[in-house]
Amino acid sequence: MFHYTTKENDMTVEQLLRERWQAGKKTVHELRMEKGVKDVEGEPLDWRSPLPTGTRLTFEFPHAPSTYESDHADHLDVIYEDEHILAAVKPAGIATHPATPGEKGTFMNQVIAYVREQGGDYAEHVHRLDKGTSGLILVAKHPIAKALFDRLLEQGQITxxxxxxxxxxxxxxxxxxxxxxxxxxxxxxxxxxxxxxxxxxxxxxxxxxxxxxxxxxxxxxxxxxxxxxxxxxxxxxxxxxxxxxxxxxxxxxxxxxxxxxxxxxxxxxxxxxxxxxx
The missing domain is CATH 3.30.2350.10 (Pseudouridine synthase)
Known part of the structure; x- marks a missing residue:
């Protein structure tokens, strides 16, 4: 779940998702079917109604879990975090993510454990580091963030x-x-x-x-x-x-x-x- 405050007048939820964020078709479909976009009172919004600037929106993803097995998050060093992403340190000597289903001991196993401890269930890395390399990895905390940061990476807009x-x-x-x-x-x-x-x-x-x-x-x-x-x-x-x-x-x-x-x-x-x- 995350919150967003509209920055343009008369933009609809449909336009925000499809045009501004270019969210994936599957994500948009699930949000629509589950009435996952709500106002501050928790009421589902009409996707085609223009919204005034400053409208507070809540996005909920009922069926978007990550499949990583949870591992110990005690030693995870989170450097930055907001509703959309986190950046944490991968130590040298461990893989960024599992190579096979059910594998543990990787950076993403630690990250998903950390996210689940906070009540979330989604975490996907935006980029990777080789096993022998240490340092910062950016992780998306919901599907729309994953799509947007993947696009930034592809366009060379992440230094x-x-x-x-x-x-x-x-x-x-x-x-x-x-x-x-x-x-x-x-x-x-x-x-x-x-x-x-x-x-x-x-x-x-x-x-x-x-x-x-x-x-x-x-x-x-x-x-x-x-x-x-x-x-x-x-x-x-x-x-x-x-x-x-x-x-x-x-x-x-x-x-x-x-x-x-x-x-x-x-x-x-x-x-x-x-x-x-x-």
């Missing part, structure tokens, strides 16, 4: 920043890496720079250098699988711990790569929203 420790001394203080990325025909889970791959751009700047490594901040302009890992390896500076792409080994086997910042214009409030690790 995602990472910090990586890479092997060697990176001499260029900043730059951009423009290489297309495709599948590696010789390794099922590996990607490589390929002329026939999808276009990909990563911006970077050096933060500091050590005797055998360089710390860089990287920003994704596109979101290809393993993009930062592939790009940094291709220019001769693989992420430490990322042995798949020729990085040096780390004691714990995890990558020295952390998603540190998310920034976007919130589709429900219109405000620039930034979530950042300390």
């Amino acid at each position: 995602r920043m990472y910090v990586a420790e890479v092997d060697g001394e990176m001499r260029r203080p900043r730059g951009s890496i423009h290489y297309p990325i495709g599948r590696d025909r010789h390794h099922p889970s590996k990607r490589r720079v390929s002329p026939s791959g999808q276009s990909a751009t990563t911006h970077f700047r050096v933060i500091r250098r050590t005797a055998d490594s360089t710390f860089v901040e990287a920003e994704l302009e596109t979101g290809r699988t393993h993009q930062i890992r592939v790009h940094l390896s291709h220019i001769g500076h693989p992420v430490k711990g990322d042995t798949l792409y020729d990085g040096s080994e780390t004691p714990d086997g995890n990558y020295r790569l952390t998603a540190t910042k998310l920034s976007f214009v919130h589709p429900f409030t219109g405000e620039l929203t930034t979530v950042e690790l300390d």
Whole structure:
């Protein structure tokens, strides 16, 4: 369930859902059939009646549960949360979501446990992080938020920043890496720079250098699988711990790569929203 206050005069519920938010047909149909859009008194609204600016709406989703098994949420580090989304930290070494039904021990198992403790039953990740990568993941708390944030991600309107420790001394203080990325025909889970791959751009700047490594901040302009890992390896500076792409080994086997910042214009409030690790 979430609340929304209309910002335009004479907009109908139908227009808000179908035109402004472009919510999925299934979601719209279920909301209509279940009379899931109500006023402040809890009364169902006529979807075709124009509403004045400032009308307070309540959206309820009676049949929109997520199917993840609940796991312990004791150690879940939630950095940001509102009615629509939350951003929490995925530790390195665990998967973002289950690979098979009933699997536990992933980030989303912890998230759904947290959401259910608060009386909710829906949580779906907007993007993913590799198992060896740590950091911020954005999670939608209802189906309309999922649709809107998926669209923002697809359109490149969610800024995602990472910090990586890479092997060697990176001499260029900043730059951009423009290489297309495709599948590696010789390794099922590996990607490589390929002329026939999808276009990909990563911006970077050096933060500091050590005797055998360089710390860089990287920003994704596109979101290809393993993009930062592939790009940094291709220019001769693989992420430490990322042995798949020729990085040096780390004691714990995890990558020295952390998603540190998310920034976007919130589709429900219109405000620039930034979530950042300390």
